[in-house]
Amino acid sequence: MRPTHTEKENAMREKIIPELYANEYNKFIGFEVLELSATYSKARIKADSRLHNTYGSIHGGALLSFVDAMAGATGSMSGHYVTTVSANLNFLLPAVNTEYIYCECMKLKTGKHILVFDIRVTDDNGNLLDSGEFSFFASKAQVLGDNLKF
Template identity: 30%
Template sequence: MPLTKEDVLAQANAASKNTLMETLHIEMVDFGKDFLIARMPVNSRVYQPDGVLHGGATAALAESVGSFASHIFSNLDDVFIRGIEITANHLKSVTEGFVYAKATFLHKGRTTQLLDIRVTDDHDNLISVCRLSTISLPKKKS
């Protein structure tokens, strides 16, 4: 029996225990045929000194959702996923609420993947545009 959407999201969120994702309260909240969405609360935990969302926290959100997307849409029996490059262009500041990162594939190759990640706020304003490259590496056979 295939996993339900709720099962996949629950497994992704359970995998975040005792990680940076848990520290930043990053949560996978939706996915479909070709996308994954995560959210992160904006509060003092992710502020830079002047009280706005830190770009590094935004990049961590983007890399988390993009890497999980590559995991979800790969055959993990044979490979594991690693991020190899991320870029982030920050367009707008945020001081409260949530930010949402939606990862979609620009390229879904057997070895490398390229994801477009759009980060928006509670009002659907574009906050950051990120690109993440991931690589699928073969698992060692026992």
């Protein structure tokens, strides 16, 4: 059972999710946030033909940017906006024959400035399509503050 969300977590979620949905690129990818906290997130995108590569599966770049946006949102739930330091995504199986692609981000480490997340991308049947690890730098810009300097 996951812990109950605090008032601060709820306030950050209420700010971060609309920011994600307002971004034009994120609108194009078309993802939906299912769960968002500082330690875990889950989201999905529709396996839309606009995101297909030449071979008929979801393009790796679309998957990478979907995962990067969700892992970044998860990192920002720590209280400060984050920027990607490194992104590693292993493409294990093609994303085909599924209505949705799911991304789960699980916190591995939160340091003073660096946050690291384990990534799992699955299809409707729970098959592991991609796995990886993303690292982020926590900026000085606070999610709930007026300080937007990175």
